Amino acid sequence: MDGQIVLVTGAGSGIGQALANASAGKGAVVHLADVAADAVRKAAAELTDAGYAAAAHVCDVTDPDAVRALTGSVIDASGRLDVAFLNAGINGVPSMLQPGGAIDELPFEVWRRVLAVNLDGLFHCLQQCAGIMKEQHAGNIVVTASTAGLRAEPRVSYPYVASKSAVIGLVRQAALELARFGVRVNAIAPGPVVTNIGGNGPRPASSVAAWEDSIAMRRWGHPSDVTALALLLASDDSSWMTGGIHVVDGGASALSQITSTTLPAPD
Numbered sequence: 382m383d384g385q386i387v388l389v390t391g392a393g394s395g396i397g398q399a400l401a402n403a404s405a406g407k408g409a410v411v412h413l414a415d416v417a418a419d420a421v422r423k424a425a426a427e428l429t430d431a432g433y434a435a436a437a438h439v440c441d442v443t444d445p446d447a448v449r450a451l452t453g454s455v456i457d458a459s460g461r462l463d464v465a466f467l468n469a470g471i472n473g474v475p476s477m478l479q480p481g482g483a484i485d486e487l488p489f490e491v492w493r494r495v496l497a498v499n500l501d502g503l504f505h506c507l508q509q510c511a512g513i514m515k516e517q518h519a520g521n522i523v524v525t526a527s528t529a530g531l532r533a534e535p536r537v538s539y540p541y542v543a544s545k546s547a548v549i550g551l552v553r554q555a556a557l558e559l560a561r562f563g564v565r566v567n568a569i570a571p572g573p574v575v576t577n578i579g580g581n582g583p584r585p586a587s588s589v590a591a592w593e594d595s596i597a598m599r600r601w602g603h604p605s606d607v608t609a610l611a612l613l614l615a616s617d618d619s620s621w622m623t624g625g626i627h628v629v630d631g632g633a634s635a636l637s638q639i640t641s642t643t644l645p646a647p648d
């Protein structure tokens with residue numbers, strides 16, 4: 382990635398920050414974007430203080446004008462865009478088994494809030510990045526999906542599962558259109574990773590244990606567990622890979638009985 386121009390959304394925390402750090406470590410010029418101003422400035426400053434090339438951008442991906450301004454300033458500063466890690470996402474909503482999370486209880490505003498970031502936000506970013514990369518006739522887009530988009534998951538909220546399922550469709554569709562322009566689009570689908578997602582502080586021990594029981598390797602992932610895959614997808618070593626959804630989950634999705642073991646018994 383030496384000298385490559387890389388954009389990471391959701392770069393102020395978790396997987397996005399790890400992607401920014403890993404790209405910088407490989408010699409990329411990294412543009413870090415996040416709605417959380419202090420966090421993204423701190424993440425970029427940590428990189429520049431360590432001698433890497435990095436810049437912070439405050440951007441809410443739900444706002445198409447802000448996303449257009451973001452990609453515009455990346456091009457103004459760096460002249461092109463080689464890699465886009467489109468990673469910003471939220472959850473923080475009751476699962477279908479928690480109070481307020483059942484289908485007949487979930488407020489529409491809550492549904493829309495998650496869809497606005499995870500799906501509409503990706504659409505806005507994809508539109509801008511794809512437009513730039515089509516003109517360049519080169520570029521790589523790596524989207525952070527989730528194993529929750531590949532199957533039903535009772536421990537996760539409706540809008541999260543629905544948005545990540547739609548994200549997977551969007552990635553496949555864009556890969557088809559952009560292939561002839563030399564632009565590749567892939568997704569990573571992580572299982573449970575220790576990050577700040579949800580924003581509710583540390584998970585209760587019972588919840589951690591319940592998730593560990595469904596992971597073949599019996600541990601949660603760390604952001605560094607997913608960066609190597611994402612960097613491979615962003616590099617020429619994967620030059621014949623596009624439209625793929627690449628699972629990194631410690632074997633969690635190899636276990637097919639998760640749903641039946643976590644669903645409550647019939648009333």
Ligand SMILES: NC(=O)c1ccc[n+]([C@@H]2O[C@H](COP(=O)([O-])OP(=O)(O)OC[C@H]3O[C@@H](n4cnc5c(N)ncnc54)[C@H](O)[C@@H]3O)[C@@H](O)[C@H]2O)c1
Pocket residue numbers: 390391392393394395396397414415416417420440441442443468469470471498502525526527528570571572573574575576577578579580
């Ligand atoms: N942590 C997991 O278990 C897990 C598993 C699978 C997929 N993912 C996905 O990984 C991605 C990164 O999440 P994470 O786990 O690192 O969480 P995180 O909360 O640690 O980081 C997400 C970042 O996105 C930013 N963000 C939120 N809304 C935004 C907006 N509107 N505009 C710009 N930035 C915004 C947040 O401020 C935060 O810095 C998400 O797409 C998430 O769905 C996470």
